[in-house]
Amino acid sequence: MKTVFRQRGAVLRLALVCWMMALFAAFSPAHAAGEAATEQVVRQQSQPLNNAPVWREVRSGQEHFTLARGPEAGVLIQSEGNTWRQWRNGPITQYGGWLLIIVPSLILLFWLVKGTMKLHDKPTGRKMRRFAPYERFIHWGTALTFLVLAATGLAMLFGKHVLAPIFGPGFLAWLLTIGKLVHNYVGPVFALFVVLMIISFLRDNVWQACDAIWIKRAGGLLGGDHVPSSRFNFGEKTWFWLGVTFLGLTVAVSGLVMDFPNYGWTRADMQLANIIHGVSGIVLLTLAFGHIYMGTVGVEGAYQSMKTGYVDETWAKEHHEFWYHDVKAGKSGHPQDSVTGARS
Amino acid sequence: MGRMKFLCDAERCIECNGCVTACKNENEVPWGVNRRRVVTMNDGVPGERSLSVACMHCSDAPCMAVCPTNCFYKTEEGVVLHDKDMCIGCGYCFFACPFGAPQFPNGPAAFGDRGKMDKCTFCAGGPEETGSKEEFAKYGSNRLAEGKLPACAEMCSTKALLAGDSSTVSDIFRDRVLRRGKGLEAWGWMTAYGAEQKEGAQ
Numbered sequence: 226m227k228t229v230f231r232q233r234g235a236v237l238r239l240a241l242v243c244w245m246m247a248l249f250a251a252f253s254p255a256h257a258a259g260e261a262a263t264e265q266v267v268r269q270q271s272q273p274l275n276n277a278p279v280w281r282e283v284r285s286g287q288e289h290f291t292l293a294r295g296p297e298a299g300v301l302i303q304s305e306g307n308t309w310r311q312w313r314n315g316p317i318t319q320y321g322g323w324l325l326i327i328v329p330s331l332i333l334l335f336w337l338v339k340g341t342m343k344l345h346d347k348p349t350g351r352k353m354r355r356f357a358p359y360e361r362f363i364h365w366g367t368a369l370t371f372l373v374l375a376a377t378g379l380a381m382l383f384g385k386h387v388l389a390p391i392f393g394p395g396f397l398a399w400l401l402t403i404g405k406l407v408h409n410y411v412g413p414v415f416a417l418f419v420v421l422m423i424i425s426f427l428r429d430n431v432w433q434a435c436d437a438i439w440i441k442r443a444g445g446l447l448g449g450d451h452v453p454s455s456r457f458n459f460g461e462k463t464w465f466w467l468g469v470t471f472l473g474l475t476v477a478v479s480g481l482v483m484d485f486p487n488y489g490w491t492r493a494d495m496q497l498a499n500i501i502h503g504v505s506g507i508v509l510l511t512l513a514f515g516h517i518y519m520g521t522v523g524v525e526g527a528y529q530s531m532k533t534g535y536v537d538e539t540w541a542k543e544h545h546e547f548w549y550h551d552v553k554a555g556k557s558g559h560p561q562d563s564v565t566g567a568r569s
Numbered sequence: 570m571g572r573m574k575f576l577c578d579a580e581r582c583i584e585c586n587g588c589v590t591a592c593k594n595e596n597e598v599p600w601g602v603n604r605r606r607v608v609t610m611n612d613g614v615p616g617e618r619s620l621s622v623a624c625m626h627c628s629d630a631p632c633m634a635v636c637p638t639n640c641f642y643k644t645e646e647g648v649v650l651h652d653k654d655m656c657i658g659c660g661y662c663f664f665a666c667p668f669g670a671p672q673f674p675n676g677p678a679a680f681g682d683r684g685k686m687d688k689c690t691f692c693a694g695g696p697e698e699t700g701s702k703e704e705f706a707k708y709g710s711n712r713l714a715e716g717k718l719p720a721c722a723e724m725c726s727t728k729a730l731l732a733g734d735s736s737t738v739s740d741i742f743r744d745r746v747l748r749r750g751k752g753l754e755a756w757g758w759m760t761a762y763g764a765e766q767k768e769g770a771q
């Protein structure tokens with residue numbers, strides 16, 4: 226008889242649990258919350274003093290009921306924040322910091338040893354148009370916004386380790402108040418320039434057969450001679466795809482996630498965005514050091530091409546021989562206003 | 570000097586939100602900011618539990634560790650405070666805090682224009698001159714300087730929310746647990762004060 230009662234009790238309990246489950250499946254917006262609550266109900270009956278299901282839920286990071294308004298106000302403990310802290314204050318600050326010291330030092334060392342890459346022949350005085358005004362506008366727009374973002378971003382990550390000990394915490398706070406404002410508003414402008422850059426430079430950055438030669442001879446490092454290439458050599462193409470396109474878009478998107486906080490995403494998303502932003506930003510800046518070096522003191526005449534848009538024919542022949550021939554043959558695909566008439 | 574801590578007794582909290590109101594009233598907190606909030610788990614289900622949560626004034630405070638301007642500081646009583654003049658509103662403390670304590674007057678505004686962070690001060694004011702108008706305007710009441718405990722805990726109708734010196738709070742809670750024989754979870758204590766306990770054990 227007793228067993229029958231016990232069985233009946235068990236059946237009733239099971240029915241109650243099923244009913245509660247059905248109820249919660251129907252009414253609870255989050256199914257997981259319903260399951261946890263069901264577990265809670267069962268536990269209250271079997272072990273009235275054991276409140277473990279509640280305490281498990283505390284660390285789950287899920288939203289509970291609260292009257293408070295605000296992003297994720299219903300979450301009691303979010304554990305991801307600590308992971309984010311470890312990543313940001315640990316490897317990103319330390320390895321990132323070393324990378325940003327070592328790479329420019331190596332570039333400086335390279336320059337001191339090898340010096341500026343000069344033209345072999347004398348300049349002809351005849352100029353070729355290398356960059357259209359709109360291309361130069363997009364380039365300098367990207368470059369300037371990037372430099373502003375890099376400076377303010379570095380101050381935000383390394384300021385308290387580098388600037389505060391020298392200039393004091395008051396100065397750093399003043400600098401970062403402006404820096405954060407600038408970073409947050411210039412960021413979307415940079416993102417726009419990156420997109421324009423990708424669109425306008427895409428055509429000449431696709432793979433060409435001559436890129437294989439460039440790779441084989443490591444861009445002229447092996448053999449010492451200039452390697453013939455199209456409008457952009459493989460080094461420039463790598464910078465375009467890896468730097469501008471991949472890392473540029475990565476920093477832009479991850480930056481926008483943080484620039485518009487809680488616009489449909491959580492702290493965990495913004496923490497991830499911050500880590501991605503930090504890593505890709507530091508790598509992008511490291512690559513940019515190389516690009517800036519090649520575009521200024523590294524190669525004679527390179528800076529003039531982006532400043533004025535024109536290069537000397539000798540420069541074109543020595544650095545981008547196939548492009549030179551394409552232009553001469555009128556096959557470059559870009560309008561030339563100086564192929565016939567020299568422009569000084 | 571004691572070590573100030575909060576403890577919310579989940580067996581006693583009745584979700585009256587008295588602490589929230591007391592805090593807002595005492596500190597004249599900016600619009601849209603709730604330094605303290607009450608969260609209910611399994612609302613409406615037998616065995617539901619409510620907890621009042623605000624800044625726990627952690628031993629190894631994550632907000633302090635990630636702040637780019639180092640605007641946080643810790644008082645001798647272990648209260649974590651910050652200097653609003655140095656706050657840039659980057660939101661990193663909000664990313665890092667396990668308890669969701671840092672609040673921003675502008676809320677989640679576009680272009681990260683959150684305004685200066687505001688959080689529970691354990692009713693201990695801020696870096697401005699104690700008891701000054703500036704201190705009250707920026708940080709709210711400095712009850713600790715007047716020898717009083719935080720308004721939220723003093724106002725708590727069921728004495729679920731305890732605030733004060735760690736050893737006193739622990740004694741009260743331990744006594745309660747022994748008497749009722751249940752509900753021994755000191756919510757959030759391992760998260761907030763775990764690091765210090767480890768150090769003390771060494």
